[in-house]
Amino acid sequence: MGFFKKMFEKKECSLCGGEIGLLGNRKLEDGNCCKECAAKLSPWFDDRRHSTVDQIKQQLAYREENEAALSGFRPTLAFGEDYTLRAELENGVPSRFVIERYDGYREENADLVSFRDVTSFNIDIQEDRDELKFTNSQGEEVSYNPPRYEYSYDFYGEITVNHPYFDDMRFRINRETLNLETVNQRPVGIRANIGMGAMRRDFEPTLYPEYRKYRKDCDDLEELFRCGMNGMVLPGYESAAAPVAQPAAAEPAAPAAPAEPAGPKFCPGCGAANEGGKFCQYCGTKF
Numbered sequence: 001m002g003f004f005k006k007m008f009e010k011k012e013c014s015l016c017g018g019e020i021g022l023l024g025n026r027k028l029e030d031g032n033c034c035k036e037c038a039a040k041l042s043p044w045f046d047d048r049r050h051s052t053v054d055q056i057k058q059q060l061a062y063r064e065e066n067e068a069a070l071s072g073f074r075p076t077l078a079f080g081e082d083y084t085l086r087a088e089l090e091n092g093v094p095s096r097f098v099i100e101r102y103d104g105y106r107e108e109n110a111d112l113v114s115f116r117d118v119t120s121f122n123i124d125i126q127e128d129r130d131e132l133k134f135t136n137s138q139g140e141e142v143s144y145n146p147p148r149y150e151y152s153y154d155f156y157g158e159i160t161v162n163h164p165y166f167d168d169m170r171f172r173i174n175r176e177t178l179n180l181e182t183v184n185q186r187p188v189g190i191r192a193n194i195g196m197g198a199m200r201r202d203f204e205p206t207l208y209p210e211y212r213k214y215r216k217d218c219d220d221l222e223e224l225f226r227c228g229m230n231g232m233v234l235p236g237y238e239s240a241a242a243p244v245a246q247p248a249a250a251e252p253a254a255p256a257a258p259a260e261p262a263g264p265k266f267c268p269g270c271g272a273a274n275e276g277g278k279f280c281q282y283c284g285t286k287f
Contacts, residue, residue: 015053016036016037040060073098081175083099083100098113113163118159155214156172157169
């Protein structure tokens with residue numbers, strides 16, 4: 001009886017002072033938090049139950065500062081379908097980013113993170129394989145010969161970051177799991193580096209254009225973080241790092257001296273052929 005009485009007694013949020021409804025309490029180490037205040041915390045924060053009221057108040061103050069900072073955020077690059085990573089460039093160098101979850105980074109008050117605070121970035125590609133079977137004339141489910149499989153892939157970005165309220169950010173790049181079906185599957189030989197008797201598969205996902213698309217997105221993200229973490233210009237944005245020097249205007253060329261009129265082919269005085277010069281070499285007539 002005492003348990004139910006305690007469950008139904010009214011509680012007050014230690015942060016905003018509002019009344020907490022039934023099942024709406026979010027416990028803190030030394031107090032209570034309503035679901036409205038809990039929703040304002042960073043989505044990457046996962047240590048609420050071990051945080052004090054003062055620590056949560058400090059984070060809520062940071063979240064208000066973050067919301068104001070987003071008004072000056074100007075992303076130029078976007079990656080991903082499920083979650084979207086939006087990055088800002090400064091003179092061609094990746095400077096800040098957010099990870100937008102569903103509704104837009106401003107509406108969500110997505111955490112604005114500096115690339116300088118990132119300590120590592122990794123791509124995690126998860127692969128699963130299921131054998132495909134068919135039902136024979138006897139109603140039995142049997143394997144194809146040779147066996148056929150369906151491979152499924154999910155692509156994740158993993159970020160570790162030096163931040164006061166969270167240490168890591170993991171987000172899925174593809175919206176839906178990528179499924180690739182093989183026509184056949186057969187062992188293609190034994191390789192010493194995988195042990196005696198082990199057969200190497202011949203399935204290669206990079207032969208599928210839809211896989212290559214996501215693989216390129218992953219490569220581009222790795223390049224983005226490599227440049228951002230090291231303060232380097234992102235390839236293809238060199239022109240944004242420094243204006244291209246314009247060649248100095250060439251001075252106008254001096255007008256060419258007028259060509260002297262050619263003399264007559266034959267001397268008008270004696271009729272001799274003109275061999276060059278201003279005077280006839282035979283009679284001295286001036287041309």
